[in-house]
Amino acid sequence: SQQGExxxxxxxxxxxxxxxxxxxxxxxxxxxxxxxxNSGRGLVHLILIRSNEREKHSGRLRxxxxxxxxxxxxxxxxxxxADTASYFCATLPNLFFGTGTRLTVIP
Amino acid sequence: NAGVTQTPKFQVxxxxxxxxxxxxxxxxxxxxxxYRQDPGMGLRLIYYSxxxxxxxxxxxxxxxxxxxxxxREFSLRLESAAPSQTSVYFCASSxxxxxxxxxxxxxxxxxxx
Numbered sequence: 001s002q003q004g005e006x007x008x009x010x011x012x013x014x015x016x017x018x019x020x021x022x023x024x025x026x027x028x029x030x031x032x033x034x035x036x037x038n039s040g041r042g043l044v045h046l047i048l049i050r051s052n053e054r055e056k057h058s059g060r061l062r063x064x065x066x067x068x069x070x071x072x073x074x075x076x077x078x079x080x081x082a083d084t085a086s087y088f089c090a091t092l093p094n095l096f097f098g099t100g101t102r103l104t105v106i107p
Numbered sequence: 108n109a110g111v112t113q114t115p116k117f118q119v120x121x122x123x124x125x126x127x128x129x130x131x132x133x134x135x136x137x138x139x140x141x142y143r144q145d146p147g148m149g150l151r152l153i154y155y156s157x158x159x160x161x162x163x164x165x166x167x168x169x170x171x172x173x174x175x176x177x178x179r180e181f182s183l184r185l186e187s188a189a190p191s192q193t194s195v196y197f198c199a200s201s202x203x204x205x206x207x208x209x210x211x212x213x214x215x216x217x218x219x220x
Contacts, residue, residue: 030206042111042197042211043150088149092206095140095165097150 006089006098014106019076022103023089025067030093032065034074037086037100046074046087081107109133113198113212120188128183128215130198138204139181141152141165142174143194144214150197156181157204188219 007022023032035043047077049056049065049072056063062075069090076083084105114129132139137158142150142165152165156175169190172184181200185192196215201207 033208035209040214042213043199043209044211045208048208090150090209093204095152095155097142099147099149 006087006101008101009099010104011101012104012106013079015079015081017079019079019083019103019105021074021087021103023072023074023098025045025072025089025091025096027091027094027097029067029091031091032063032072033090033092034061034063034072035088035090035097037088043088048099052084075103079103079105081105111198111200111210111212113196113215115215116213118183118215118217120217122219123188124188125186126188127185128196128198128217129180130182130212131180132198132210133179134198134200134202134210135176135178136200136202136210138201138207139141139175140199140209141181141183142197142199143167143173143192144197145194147213153183153196155204174204186213188217190219193219 005024033048034046037043047058049063060077065072086100086102088100111132128141140155141153144150151167154173156162159178174182198212201209
């Protein structure tokens with residue numbers, strides 16, 4: 001498979017803690033995106049980072065990209081119960097999605 | 108705005124039956140996509156249409172056909188359904204192909220018995 005891989009597969013934290021999930025990919029990319037999926041719903045775009053960027057912030061989200069290691073990380077700060085969802089990375093232009101990290105935030 | 112609309116939401120088929128999954132977007136996007144999602148496998152691209160009048164195979168096209176009916180609509184057809192096609196199917200669209208964020212529909216849960 002040419003898909004990326006998220007690590008860990010599942011993560012459980014207390015509300016207020018930070019959550020970090022990682023994504024590794026195999027091919028050259030133009031950009032990398034992170035999506036969120038609530039149970040039984042479609043995916044929702046969170047943030048996009050281009051291949052010439054190393055770090056990007058959006059609200060409580062921080063994304064880093066290391067193209068030399070073909071990896072990215074998503075940090076969610078001060079997590080909330082509503083952040084409970086699965087998180088996927090996606091690489092473009094090849095449109096490959098990772099296998100996802102299932103995040104559970106315990107109130 | 109409705110965004111990306113998929114129909115039906117649920118479907119049960121018998122092996123060998125055919126069906127078409129419908130997808131429409133009202134955002135005037137040029138590009139549309141069909142993915143399938145299986146447990147532990149993430150999303151895999153079946154077909155995509157970079158622009159009206161064009162379609163291309165993705166990672167797992169076997170057993171499927173697509174039609175870009177017009178700029179708004181992109182349908183996915185299973186000619187002879189197999190149990191291996193039991194999955195959740197998502198349609199998505201983007202402004203342009205391959206470098207833009209995707210907008211997803213809510214999915215079609217398909218079971219093939």
